Amino acid sequence: MKFVLDADQRDFAASLDALLSSSETVAVARSWADGDSAPGLRLWARLAEQGVLSLATDATPVELAVAFEALGRYAVPGPWVESAAYLPVALGHEVEGVATVALPPHVPYALDADVADQVYVGDSLATEVGDLVGSVDRTRRLFSVAGEGRSDDAAFDLAVLATSAQLLGAGERILADSVTYVKQRKQFGREIGSYQAIKHALADVRIALDFARPLVLGAALGEVPASAAKVAAGDAAYLASRTGLQVHGAIGYTQEFDLSLWITKVRALVTAWGTPAYHRARLLDELVG
Amino acid sequence: MDLTLSESELAFQAEARAWLEANVPAEPLPSMDTADGFVAHQEWEKRLSDARWSVVSWPTAYSGREASLVEWVVFEEEYYRAGAPGRVSQNGIFLLAPIVFDHGTQEQQDRFLPTMATGEKIWAQCWSEPEAGSDLASLRSTAQRDDERGGWVLNGQKTWSSRASFAHWGFGLFRSDPQAARHHGLTYFLFPLDADGITVRPIAQLDGEAGFAEVFFEDVFVPDSDVLGAPGDGWRVAMSTAGNERGLSLRSPGRFCAAADRLIDLYRSTPDPAYADGVVDAWTKAQAYRLYTWGTVTRLADGGEMGAAGSVNKVFWSELDIALHETALDLLGPEAEVESRWLDGYTFSLSGPIYAGTNEIQRNIVAERILGLPREVRK
Numbered sequence: 001m002k003f004v005l006d007a008d009q010r011d012f013a014a015s016l017d018a019l020l021s022s023s024e025t026v027a028v029a030r031s032w033a034d035g036d037s038a039p040g041l042r043l044w045a046r047l048a049e050q051g052v053l054s055l056a057t058d059a060t061p062v063e064l065a066v067a068f069e070a071l072g073r074y075a076v077p078g079p080w081v082e083s084a085a086y087l088p089v090a091l092g093h094e095v096e097g098v099a100t101v102a103l104p105p106h107v108p109y110a111l112d113a114d115v116a117d118q119v120y121v122g123d124s125l126a127t128e129v130g131d132l133v134g135s136v137d138r139t140r141r142l143f144s145v146a147g148e149g150r151s152d153d154a155a156f157d158l159a160v161l162a163t164s165a166q167l168l169g170a171g172e173r174i175l176a177d178s179v180t181y182v183k184q185r186k187q188f189g190r191e192i193g194s195y196q197a198i199k200h201a202l203a204d205v206r207i208a209l210d211f212a213r214p215l216v217l218g219a220a221l222g223e224v225p226a227s228a229a230k231v232a233a234g235d236a237a238y239l240a241s242r243t244g245l246q247v248h249g250a251i252g253y254t255q256e257f258d259l260s261l262w263i264t265k266v267r268a269l270v271t272a273w274g275t276p277a278y279h280r281a282r283l284l285d286e287l288v289g
Numbered sequence: 290m291d292l293t294l295s296e297s298e299l300a301f302q303a304e305a306r307a308w309l310e311a312n313v314p315a316e317p318l319p320s321m322d323t324a325d326g327f328v329a330h331q332e333w334e335k336r337l338s339d340a341r342w343s344v345v346s347w348p349t350a351y352s353g354r355e356a357s358l359v360e361w362v363v364f365e366e367e368y369y370r371a372g373a374p375g376r377v378s379q380n381g382i383f384l385l386a387p388i389v390f391d392h393g394t395q396e397q398q399d400r401f402l403p404t405m406a407t408g409e410k411i412w413a414q415c416w417s418e419p420e421a422g423s424d425l426a427s428l429r430s431t432a433q434r435d436d437e438r439g440g441w442v443l444n445g446q447k448t449w450s451s452r453a454s455f456a457h458w459g460f461g462l463f464r465s466d467p468q469a470a471r472h473h474g475l476t477y478f479l480f481p482l483d484a485d486g487i488t489v490r491p492i493a494q495l496d497g498e499a500g501f502a503e504v505f506f507e508d509v510f511v512p513d514s515d516v517l518g519a520p521g522d523g524w525r526v527a528m529s530t531a532g533n534e535r536g537l538s539l540r541s542p543g544r545f546c547a548a549a550d551r552l553i554d555l556y557r558s559t560p561d562p563a564y565a566d567g568v569v570d571a572w573t574k575a576q577a578y579r580l581y582t583w584g585t586v587t588r589l590a591d592g593g594e595m596g597a598a599g600s601v602n603k604v605f606w607s608e609l610d611i612a613l614h615e616t617a618l619d620l621l622g623p624e625a626e627v628e629s630r631w632l633d634g635y636t637f638s639l640s641g642p643i644y645a646g647t648n649e650i651q652r653n654i655v656a657e658r659i660l661g662l663p664r665e666v667r668k
Contacts, residue, residue, distance in 0.1 A: 002290060
């Protein structure tokens, strides 16, 4: 019984962190939002070299969760959940290049279909890709698609787990940036982080994330359903985003300020791959039987 | 990373489960905060102790099993899953005993631990004072040196002492050096609650039971042999207790997992979709707490320390406990006001955010010690 990441898993997390922290991911995400996918695809290739695309077939869900937490922490754009979690399991093999998938009703649009080499609906290729639909997260380029394909429960759960881990990473990033900010920003002659109202709000975020993490890792080990991880990580990350915005004040409300990338991403991921209501209902069914 | 128990841990679990199944009283015991209930709980403690289940993590010499931290959590999970009674001895076993093991003399260990394990002597924590709640360092009850008799003379008043209405012994901090700065000059004392000069006045709680009491000290003599740790070192000694109380030892995950399972049973019998989310969230958070605890156990087993994580823990379990019980009362509808196990649990849960250091204090600790935010300017 050891419920912490082992040395290999920590090394993997550290290597992804090293790669991403030197990759100007904010600039990559902003280009992606503006329709320039070249920097994003170069980053995609480097992450693929690190094995991120083969985690679903060659590693365990714990490594997958480790990778997606890093993707969330650095706001890495692209259809990673689709290519690295859902499709490899649904198709039975690792995907080549960039792939994406729609899975109505829970995944109604195909993310980043304009840059994907293959676009699926369920386990079949899409017959048609429609127009771009705007997402609250400008780095998520959504497209309506036509086609018929079967969905895969195990693949869906892995995608839910990956999304949960991404939420956790995004929430951690918002908290870290918020803590840094409130230690610098002064009002009435002292750092706003010394005010109890600010402290308690950020402490609540710390607590929510601390208790979402074991559910994400527990879901990766099969101890709890992936839906439990999604509900908790979604709630915690959303609390982080609301609190993060509040403690930043108006600067946080601007697109120019990088925090906006994570605030909008969290909002999108809260309902991506199953809304909180859907996952709670699914859990209730399982528990009440 | 894995959550599988070893062969020996599984065997320990099976033994605990079998004994509890055979021995847990079929009917819940009366409240431990009544005279009858207190005695009934003491008898249960004795039964646990006779089978060496009362203090599983203690050395065998003191009727423990030298259980590892993992085994302790396993036992607690089984204990609550079996619906076993709350521990009337918990202040002694979980709060005082670790301090006696760490700071007590051999003589004190031999004198106090055996009757604590059997439930023969129940301990009360005499911590708070009327003017010192969360600001424990401001306490004013005094201890004056008496060289002639070889001890100390205690004066003052303690309040909100859980179990003190019926307990036999108390432990608490007294100011032994009025010249020293706030955190210094405090000494940790052990004293029989029927000592000359001690008056215990029970205080009825929200539920009407005398769950806690005020304790008055009027020239109470305590010999040097009942001082725990060095005189003047009481704050440091006490702080190791506070960590235990907030953290792992008092609120084992088994409590919340068992209550969440009962909540699901309740929902099955009175399903009301309006409260479905509350049921799901209570279950999910109880699982989060269980898994979080395994993470803590792993870190502690690898030589880590509880530290400020105990404060993260405390806010989470205390709020979970209330939310879980509120959901149960919601499901019970108009029946919720009628006396029941759920109502008892609800009333008790309300104290969670207040005792063991209020949640406001815990959030300050999380913000300052974990997030590294600046200390509040206090004038």
